[in-house]
Amino acid sequence: MPKQLLMGNEAVAHAALAAGVSVVAGYPGTPSSDVVETVAKLHAAGLAQGVHVEWSTNEKAALELVFGASASGARGLFTAKQMGLNVASDALMSLNYVGVRGGLVLYVADDPGPISSQTEQDTRRFASFAKVPVLDPSTPEELYAMIGSAFELSECYGTPVIVRPTTRICHASTFFDVPGTYAARPTPEGGFEKDDSQWVIFPSRSFRAHGEINERLTAIASDFSAPEGDGGEMGQAAPGDGEEAACSAMGQFNSVAQEGTEAKLGIVAGGVSAAYVREALVLLKAECSELPSYRFMQVGTPYPFPEEAALHFAEGLERILVFEELDYVLEDEFLKLAGKHHLPFAVHGKLDGSTLTRGENSTEDACGRLCSFFACNEDDKKACCTSSEASCCTEADAPAIDPPVRPPVLCAGCPHRGSFYAVKEALRSYRGKHKAVFCGDIGCYTLGNAKPLAAVDTCLCMGAGITMAQGIAAVEPGRKALAFIGDSTFFASGLTGVANAVYNNHDITVCILDNSTTAMTGSQPHPGTGATLMGGQSKPINIEETLQALGVQYIKRANAFNFMEAKTAAKQAIDFEGPSAVIFEGPCIQLSKPSTAPTVDDQACTGCSGCIKSIGCPAMSMGEREGREKPLMEINESLCWGCNLCVATCPFGAIRKGANNA
Numbered sequence: 001m002p003k004q005l006l007m008g009n010e011a012v013a014h015a016a017l018a019a020g021v022s023v024v025a026g027y028p029g030t031p032s033s034d035v036v037e038t039v040a041k042l043h044a045a046g047l048a049q050g051v052h053v054e055w056s057t058n059e060k061a062a063l064e065l066v067f068g069a070s071a072s073g074a075r076g077l078f079t080a081k082q083m084g085l086n087v088a089s090d091a092l093m094s095l096n097y098v099g100v101r102g103g104l105v106l107y108v109a110d111d112p113g114p115i116s117s118q119t120e121q122d123t124r125r126f127a128s129f130a131k132v133p134v135l136d137p138s139t140p141e142e143l144y145a146m147i148g149s150a151f152e153l154s155e156c157y158g159t160p161v162i163v164r165p166t167t168r169i170c171h172a173s174t175f176f177d178v179p180g181t182y183a184a185r186p187t188p189e190g191g192f193e194k195d196d197s198q199w200v201i202f203p204s205r206s207f208r209a210h211g212e213i214n215e216r217l218t219a220i221a222s223d224f225s226a227p228e229g230d231g232g233e234m235g236q237a238a239p240g241d242g243e244e245a246a247c248s249a250m251g252q253f254n255s256v257a258q259e260g261t262e263a264k265l266g267i268v269a270g271g272v273s274a275a276y277v278r279e280a281l282v283l284l285k286a287e288c289s290e291l292p293s294y295r296f297m298q299v300g301t302p303y304p305f306p307e308e309a310a311l312h313f314a315e316g317l318e319r320i321l322v323f324e325e326l327d328y329v330l331e332d333e334f335l336k337l338a339g340k341h342h343l344p345f346a347v348h349g350k351l352d353g354s355t356l357t358r359g360e361n362s363t364e365d366a367c368g369r370l371c372s373f374f375a376c377n378e379d380d381k382k383a384c385c386t387s388s389e390a391s392c393c394t395e396a397d398a399p400a401i402d403p404p405v406r407p408p409v410l411c412a413g414c415p416h417r418g419s420f421y422a423v424k425e426a427l428r429s430y431r432g433k434h435k436a437v438f439c440g441d442i443g444c445y446t447l448g449n450a451k452p453l454a455a456v457d458t459c460l461c462m463g464a465g466i467t468m469a470q471g472i473a474a475v476e477p478g479r480k481a482l483a484f485i486g487d488s489t490f491f492a493s494g495l496t497g498v499a500n501a502v503y504n505n506h507d508i509t510v511c512i513l514d515n516s517t518t519a520m521t522g523s524q525p526h527p528g529t530g531a532t533l534m535g536g537q538s539k540p541i542n543i544e545e546t547l548q549a550l551g552v553q554y555i556k557r558a559n560a561f562n563f564m565e566a567k568t569a570a571k572q573a574i575d576f577e578g579p580s581a582v583i584f585e586g587p588c589i590q591l592s593k594p595s596t597a598p599t600v601d602d603q604a605c606t607g608c609s610g611c612i613k614s615i616g617c618p619a620m621s622m623g624e625r626e627g628r629e630k631p632l633m634e635i636n637e638s639l640c641w642g643c644n645l646c647v648a649t650c651p652f653g654a655i656r657k658g659a660n661n662a
């Protein structure tokens, strides 16, 4: 098999294809997006035969579609980030009761930090809430192995299975031996088999199903506790191999190791924290004069909790330190274990502040906390600091790093800048008791919150801007309430909000920032573009027609880069009583080529800096000129995209369109 350097997410695509997956669907969301894109690339290259891959309109649509394929007996992979699972949760809660036929795996990537998310929610918690098994890899290699095992577990028990990596696992790269060419497992003869008693979720079916779920979770917990090695070494199982042994081989993802004899101290870790702890233990062993005996358990199957394996691990221990990111899921399980079995060990972790209560763990942090747990002497702490820069370093020893803060801003040439600027200028003549409220949404345009635009007052979740604006309009009649939503988010979660505004006649203006792509997650297509991952071009869904169909009576379209046109459209829509909409059109710079930068007429420029204070384009700055007392505006041509928006911002006409943009 050829060796390939793959990111964790790319490896997931290969693992799912190796497992014979037929349908892969999701909605873009960092850190999970590369899975669908990798499957699409392999499919486009003819290396993934018989596979259907798509970006669905949103996560709920994706999961329901994958479930349909599973009902026909095919294997399906759903992908989303942690909050995407919230959107799909309605389907997940019910489909678990119905049960699956073809293997159904949910790849849900968590984001400790958070690095690119609104919350630090923990999908392991969601799994136990939904009563769905979850696997938690500590390395990309384990992630690859878990995908294949998850499909097998899913079919073994007729249950959906969640595989939940965190950002570092999704984005870390390593070498894999992968087949490189794949074919989907054929859909069973006859396909979907009609059976009301299974596929139609009446209450009586739900009651019966709840019992079945409880029973299978008990059996799965027992499989998860099967001694390590029953199914081969952790991380080495080939996806699709050994279907018979699959259910009993799941214990491979939980491991116990002991250092020394008569250990009284135990360390537990899950997910990427297990990798950090392993590294920290190696460092400590090398640097510290004497470490006490200890036992280490990695939990790769947090739910249902492998109680038998944990009991075996905890035998004779007096203190246990738990490392995990996001929630205290494993810590809770060990506390329950101690209570249920009247065991004498104490549990330390997030709940008593022994480990970080939020954000990401690290090898350095684990090193310092293990030092304290092991009660290393001061000299040993210093020694381990030398090699690892662990947090057991004294303040004075730590290197002073104070990098300058550079907050994220909209790109130079971004059409959203023009849209926000036009709306704000259109509102200048409006004299209300309170300033207009700008309800933002999830996408690049959340960056419109930064000064000088300051045009995002709220941001909650996908689609919420449109409905939040309605709530504000309901209790503050007369105050202008505007909602800003991107084109992809509009299709994903905006339509019901618009329908609600029309139905209840809320006086809001919806600004659709149409840059023809899903920009923030890497420029994926969506229903408004019509481009599909199967290589075909479907009929793009027209946003204006969609708004008309939903009953919005006042709709304007405007070029986001044409200031006067955009401002006029915004003013007219804002003045309209009742739900109105403006579609601001302008391609994302990821889809366009730069044009010639405007020029600044030094004789006309007064150095007032009004242009920069209006739109804050990162290509604009103030610079010294010979013979001029005040700095004048200048444009950094290496950053400028030539959108010409700045031309409209100078009251003295000092900024002139570039030569090719007359």
Ligand code: SF4
Pocket (backbone or CB within 6 Å): 600, 604, 605, 606, 607, 608, 609, 610, 611, 612, 632, 633, 649, 650, 651, 652, 653, 654, 655
């Ligand atoms: S270009 Fe115009 S707005 Fe900008 S600093 Fe010069 S005079 Fe002021």
Ligand code: SF4
Pocket (backbone or CB within 6 Å): 412, 413, 414, 597, 598, 617, 618, 619, 620, 635, 639, 640, 641, 642, 643, 644, 645, 646, 647
């Ligand atoms: S033309 Fe003006 S607003 Fe547009 S990218 Fe260049 S400097 Fe920025």
